[in-house]
Amino acid sequence: MFESSSVPFSSIEEALQRIKRGEMVVVVDDEHRENEGDLTLAAESVTPEAINFMATYGRGLICVALEGSLLDKLQIPLMVKDNSSPFETAFCISVEARSGTTTGISAADRSRTIQTLINPQSKAYDFVKPGHMFPLRAKPGGVLMRTGQTEASVDLARLAGCHPSGVICEIMNADGTMARLPDLIAFCQKHHLLMVTVADLVAYRLSKEPLVKYLKIETKETYWGTLQIHHFESLLDGGKHLAMVLGDLSKTPEPLVRVHLETIPDDLFNGGSLGNSFGLAMDHLQKEGAGVLVYLRRHAKTQGVIEETLVPPTSMNDKDIGVGAQILRHLGISNMRLLARKETKYSGLKGFGLSITRVEIFK
Incomplete structure (x- = not known):
């Protein structure tokens, strides 16, 4: 596991302040797990500029992490019933906002879809399937139940006082390989981003919440x-x-x-x-x-x-x-x-x- 003493990781408190201000942070998981870093943003702070930054510099798949109760309300089911992926990432059927979008893939269209997903007035009819936005179903209990970026993004947003949902994007290198820790450090330094670990988020929650x-x-x-x-x-x-x-x-x-x-x-x-x-x-x-x-x-x-x-x-x-x-x-x-x-x-x-x-x- 990465040791905070030898790597410039920030505290969860610092990350929560950034999330609360509508900024992105990088969340790193365990080296024995996916061993990757994700750009993470509270969904309520999404803008076309944020989506474009993720697409341009993050280069990975842009997803929106949501609680199961919201996905059930909007009738957005899991992509498969039998999840055989190694870390059980809970992909749902991709969606698009029915109104206010064109092709669906533009930064503005994806931002619009995310905004519609977390709008409390939205109903199932407000989305078409499939689309260009990939919802992820976060496990109840967050990182205390599953130590993934999906749950981390929802937890960070909730703990920051935002809507409990997050936009995440895996960070890839320019050559198409996954960015590992040395690459992520350079990435954060270049773009002035804070980096935190899922392990530290687990510890933060355990210090405040019983399981x-x-x-x-x-x-x-x-x-x-x-x-x-x-x-x-x-x-x-x-x-x-x-x-x-x-x-x-x-x-x-x-x-x-x-x-x-x-x-x-x-x-x-x-x-x-x-x-x-x-x-x-x-x-x-x-x-x-x-x-x-x-x-x-x-x-x-x-x-x-x-x-x-x-x-x-x-x-x-x-x-x-x-x-x-x-x-x-x-x-x-x-x-x-x-x-x-x-x-x-x-x-x-x-x-x-x-x-x-x-x-x-x-x-």
Whole structure:
């Protein structure tokens, strides 16, 4: 992950002041994610000049990030039902303002379409499909649920007191390659722009907003010994999650941690050391003498339905990482050894105040 101490990143507070004044900033994501920088502007500040700047100097695809409630109101659906893109970028059907535009592609036309999208008086009829403006559906909870530029732009606009929507454009070099960090630094210096990271935005929000609510703690005698079971509830989707603590965490600066996604048949019927990842992980914690297993339930609407959890999830998404990270921080963990089935990299952990010092593989 990029380190703010060695790179001229600005604070989120500085970026919010720029956004509030109607200026652009550059938002950089994690080097283990898309590893790119986006020009970012509050949608309510869009002008033909801003669109032209993005097209001329940013060179990437210009999109408008919107909340799901607005897209639903305007009847603008997702482009596909089954999103198979690596980072699940939620592209919607492209649109155009029905009135006030010509070909739709000009800077003025795209600016007009964005203005119409965020106009509270607009209705579904005010747009034609397809068009030249690409809406993106931001996840509820913003960067705390998905550490992408889509959510970052909406969060920055909202935190700056603007309409919760943003215009973004990936920054490309003149030769058509993606601009990486050294290129982005030069770009910002040339155009007098501030640059911030999604990780810093996550940290900023975490310092002000809770993601999970602590419910209770109980002690249980189990196959693996005495567990302190901490109960949490997600404030975003109501999901109930557990943190199972074995031993005294205060005695180790880097406790062993396993984050486990619920898979009902495997978890319920293959207990102990019979080969499932839950049981094997608990065996490792028992041998260690201390550690944590964070048990993340699947989405609240599927809880209790075995058919929905027959297939083990292949990996954690940003929502899982966000929830699990804040649970670990609640337990006072900052540095940890991660217990995993394979070598794993998680994006955005810096923003949660977490560091993985080592990955320990178990079979």
